Amino acid sequence: MGGIVGTISKSKTIEMSRVDKALDSINHRGPDGRDMQSGTWGALGANFLDATSQPRPVIANDIDAGVMLAIDGNVLNSSDLKSMTHGTGTFGQNNSPCEIVLNLYHHYGIEICKQIIGHVSLAIVDTKKQKVFLVRDYFGVRPLYYQFHKDVLYFASEIKAILALNPDPPGENRKAIADYLTFQYSLDEKTFFNGIKKVMPGCYVEWDYHSNQPPRTIRYWQVDFVPDFNYTETYFIKETRRLIEDSVRLNLAGVDSAGAYLSGGLDSSTVTSFAAASMQPSVLRTFCGKYIESEDYDESEYARCVAESAGTTHMEIVPDAVEFPDLIRKIIYLMDEPQAGPGVFGQYIVAREASKYVKVALSGEGGDEIFLGYAKYLIAYLEECLRGAILETVNHTEFVVTLQSIIDSLPLLKSYTGTLQKFWKEGLFNSKERRYFDLCNRLREVNGLVSPDIFDRSHYDVEETFMSIFTADGIGSHVNMMSRFDISTGLQSVLHVDDRTSMAHSIQNRVPLLDRRLVQLLASVPPKMKFLGGKQKYLLRGAIEGIVPNKILERKDKMGFPIPLHEWFSGPLKDFVSDILLSKRARERAIFTSKGLSGLLKSQHQYGRVLWGALNLELWFQTFIDR
Numbered sequence: 154m155g156g157i158v159g160t161i162s163k164s165k166t167i168e169m170s171r172v173d174k175a176l177d178s179i180n181h182r183g184p185d186g187r188d189m190q191s192g193t194w195g196a197l198g199a200n201f202l203d204a205t206s207q208p209r210p211v212i213a214n215d216i217d218a219g220v221m222l223a224i225d226g227n228v229l230n231s232s233d234l235k236s237m238t239h240g241t242g243t244f245g246q247n248n249s250p251c252e253i254v255l256n257l258y259h260h261y262g263i264e265i266c267k268q269i270i271g272h273v274s275l276a277i278v279d280t281k282k283q284k285v286f287l288v289r290d291y292f293g294v295r296p297l298y299y300q301f302h303k304d305v306l307y308f309a310s311e312i313k314a315i316l317a318l319n320p321d322p323p324g325e326n327r328k329a330i331a332d333y334l335t336f337q338y339s340l341d342e343k344t345f346f347n348g349i350k351k352v353m354p355g356c357y358v359e360w361d362y363h364s365n366q367p368p369r370t371i372r373y374w375q376v377d378f379v380p381d382f383n384y385t386e387t388y389f390i391k392e393t394r395r396l397i398e399d400s401v402r403l404n405l406a407g408v409d410s411a412g413a414y415l416s417g418g419l420d421s422s423t424v425t426s427f428a429a430a431s432m433q434p435s436v437l438r439t440f441c442g443k444y445i446e447s448e449d450y451d452e453s454e455y456a457r458c459v460a461e462s463a464g465t466t467h468m469e470i471v472p473d474a475v476e477f478p479d480l481i482r483k484i485i486y487l488m489d490e491p492q493a494g495p496g497v498f499g500q501y502i503v504a505r506e507a508s509k510y511v512k513v514a515l516s517g518e519g520g521d522e523i524f525l526g527y528a529k530y531l532i533a534y535l536e537e538c539l540r541g542a543i544l545e546t547v548n549h550t551e552f553v554v555t556l557q558s559i560i561d562s563l564p565l566l567k568s569y570t571g572t573l574q575k576f577w578k579e580g581l582f583n584s585k586e587r588r589y590f591d592l593c594n595r596l597r598e599v600n601g602l603v604s605p606d607i608f609d610r611s612h613y614d615v616e617e618t619f620m621s622i623f624t625a626d627g628i629g630s631h632v633n634m635m636s637r638f639d640i641s642t643g644l645q646s647v648l649h650v651d652d653r654t655s656m657a658h659s660i661q662n663r664v665p666l667l668d669r670r671l672v673q674l675l676a677s678v679p680p681k682m683k684f685l686g687g688k689q690k691y692l693l694r695g696a697i698e699g700i701v702p703n704k705i706l707e708r709k710d711k712m713g714f715p716i717p718l719h720e721w722f723s724g725p726l727k728d729f730v731s732d733i734l735l736s737k738r739a740r741e742r743a744i745f746t747s748k749g750l751s752g753l754l755k756s757q758h759q760y761g762r763v764l765w766g767a768l769n770l771e772l773w774f775q776t777f778i779d780r
Contacts, residue, residue: 155183155202156310156656157223157276157297160318161195161285163362165305172196175317179310181487182225182656188212190221194280194362195306199223202512202659213255219280222255225310226273226295227663229403234268237261263288266357266373270403270669274352276308283363291374292519292667293354293645296652300349301367306360311653312349312489316777323347325778327611329490330744330770334603335594335615337493337766338646340622342370345490345773354645374669376640378626378633381677386695389678393671394696400668401427404515408432412511412660413465414503415439417455419526419690420517422705423697424665426463428515430700434464438510442470442503446717455705462702472502472716474725481768485776487657491769493646495716495762500654508658518651519667522639523675524690526711528569529592530635531562531687532576533585537631540582553632553680554687562687565709585631586623589638590616599763602749630680640672718761722754730754730768738779739771 156179160167172189176198183200190197190212199212213222228234228250238256257265258277263286266275272294277286287308289297299308300315300323307318316322323346332339342350352358355375360368405411405428413425429437439460444450453469460467477498484501485491507514521527538556541547547555566573575598580591591597608615623638648664655662675683678692685691694706722730733739734750745767753764 155186155200155225156180156314157197157199157225157274158309158314158318159195159197159223159276159278159285160305160307161278161360161362162305163194163283165303167191167196169196171318171320172198175309175314176200178313178317181659182310184659190214192280194278194283197221197223197276197278199225202661213249213251215255215259218259220255220258221278221280222251222258223276224251224254224273225275225297226290227271227404227661228254228269228273229271229400229406230269233270234265237268263357263359264373272664272667274310275357283361285360285362286357287352288357288373289352289354291355291669292640292648292664292672293351294648294652294662294664294667296649297352298344298349299352299358299368301360302348304365306362306368308352312344312346313486315349316346323349325774328613331608331611331613331615332618333491333766333770334607334744335596336642337491337595337762338643339490340615340618340642345777351645354641376637376672376676378628378630378637378676380630380679382679386682386692389674389682390692390695392674393692394700396668396671396674397423397665397696398427398431400665400671401515402431404663404665405432405513408513410436410438410511410513412438412440412507412514414500414507414514414516415441415456415459415465415467416517417441417452417457417459417705417708418517418711419693419697419701419705420520420524420666422455422459422517422701423520423693424515424517425459425465426697426700427665429463429465435466437463437465438507439463439465439467440470440503440507440514441467442472442499444499444715444717445471446720450715450717452711455708458702458704468506470503470506472499474721476502477721477726478729482772482776484654484657485769485772488649488653489777490649491766491773492649493643493766494650495718495765497650497654499716500650501657504654504658504660508660511660513661513663514655515663515665516651517666518647518664519640519644519672520690520693522636522644523666523672524693525632525636525684526690527639528566528572528689529589530632530684531559531566531689532569532573533589533592533631533635534684534687535559535563535566536577536581536588537585553630553684558685559687562689565689568710585634586620589623589635590619593619593643595763595766599749599753602745602753602763602767604743604746607744632680632684633676636676718765722761722764730764733771733775734767736771738775742771742774744770 158175183202185203186201231250266288272290274295274297275288309315326347329339329343329345415421441456443453542556
């Protein structure tokens with residue numbers, strides 16, 4: 154686990170001081186060791202975080218074969234991969250994950266990325282083939298970025314390291330900003346920086362650095378949403394439980410002490426409970442963030458319930474508004490790009506405290522996407538049920554649930570009445586894809602906020618890009634279409650926050666629920682079984698019954714670690730937020746209208762998250778563009 158940087162060129166001399174500077178910029182990802190390799194091909198560097206007792210070199214360099222490999226992340230099936238080489242490794246002792254993967258590359262080429270279980274990013278430089286491969290794991294848990302500029306390939310685990318490598322700073326990417334204004338995250342491979350791209354989850358970037366061709370992206374894996382009707386609900390529940398248990402076990406292998414981010418929701422409670430069962434409970438530390446401004450922002454009683462049941466050493470952390478003005482600028486820098494959700498501030502504070510005790514922390518990220526836990530899924534199906542009942546078009550192929558069967562699940566939407574009012578104000582019974590776009594579109598909440606020509610200036614159609622992703626692969630089930638879209642888009646933002654807030658404090662974050670085997674199993678569950686009666690996380694509830702306390706299974710008020718934006722932005726942070734958003738420089742950018750921002754500041758109790766998005770965007774401009 155650590156951070157990767159590299160620069161490859163067929164003709165230009167590499168300044169090693171820049172490589173060293175790039176590694177300095179992401180030293181938080183791996184403060185325990187550093188290695189750099191260089192040659193006529195370029196340079197490869199990595200920082201190392203010693204999070205387990207396993208031997209892990211920073212870079213595996215097979216001089217005889219002319220292949221170097223740097224790895225960021227944890228390979229969970231190292232022993233199985235080692236057996237694939239039949240004990241005939243060509244390099245090193247064949248014991249560390251880095252060496253094992255390099256030996257597999259000798260045997261199987263780049264196809265080895267399909268064999269890895271775990272969350273890793275890889276950089277492979279093959280000097281004999283004159284190729285470089287940048288590989289990202291199935292779900293994008295570990296970050297990896299690249300820039301192809303003037304026949305030089307730059308890459309790194311974080312964008313700030315690429316900015317240190319390349320002497321030509323890029324400007325802002327208007328298309329990514331248009332995405333962010335709509336969703337509060339960017340779609341596909343775009344970043345906020347012109348020319349800097351993400352290596353997409355389940356993909357690798359290949360570049361023949363002897364040719365004149367640019368790098369190309371190749372997909373090596375994706376979730377296959379094909380329902381399997383050969384198995385019963387009981388089978389799927391048992392397999393779900395088995396795979397969660399095995400994934401947690403693998404994620405804790407070789408770890409002497411670990412932590413878990415515990416909110417008291419189903420996902421984090423599941424991970425914590427299985428983790429406590431697989432190791433000495435008192436060794437497992439759990440960390441819960443809460444706000445004391447109101448009980449509406451405090452779900453610590455549920456976290457305590459799980460911690461007591463599991464027998465963990467539990468800690469509660471209280472973020473404070475006093476730290477916000479200084480820390481938010483630092484957080485924006487660490488994040489590289491604005492991302493969805495104000496929870497990043499609290500997550501940063503919780504990770505800071507956790508770092509005093511552990512170097513590995515588990516989280517429940519991914520559970521909402523794969524187990525169908527978002528309220529918007531229920532909102533979308535409620536509309537479809539109404540349409541089907543009114544038009545008498547309900548049938549088993551078009552609708553997973555009927556209006557009658559969904560009634561028992563509707564109390565879960567009690568706190569979403571405002572969202573329903575805005576969502577149904579217009580466009581009712583439009584196409585399913587159009588309505589999901591409306592559900593995800595943050596700009597629907599506030600009229601007149603964004604300057605009229607901002608999307609024209611980007612020369613880009615956000616909705617068209619959304620549709621191309623949402624309707625891809627010909628998936629017939631509406632709930633599977635929503636789940637797949639969120640896995641490939643919104644989840645990337647969630648994982649981005651999880652990675653940066655943890656790695657900012659040199660904690661290796663691990664996400665057991667995003668196990669390739671588990672996600673593929675759930676994708677194969679028939680939609681009618683998976684989303685029975687519109688019940689959120691129906692299969693997960695069955696799988697963890699008897700393991701997670703009933704108090705957690707029965708709760709209907711999951712909060713998602715909300716920050717008291719209204720209390721802070723109308724109180725101690727009012728002047729701070731106003732000064733930033735209404736500054737001369739912010740107005741000159743002409744992204745938001747002055748009238749729209751003034752209205753937003755006055756009514757921020759209704760539009761706190763939109764205000765948060767505007768604040769993050771302006772701070773990003775100040776940090777990376779204005780410098």
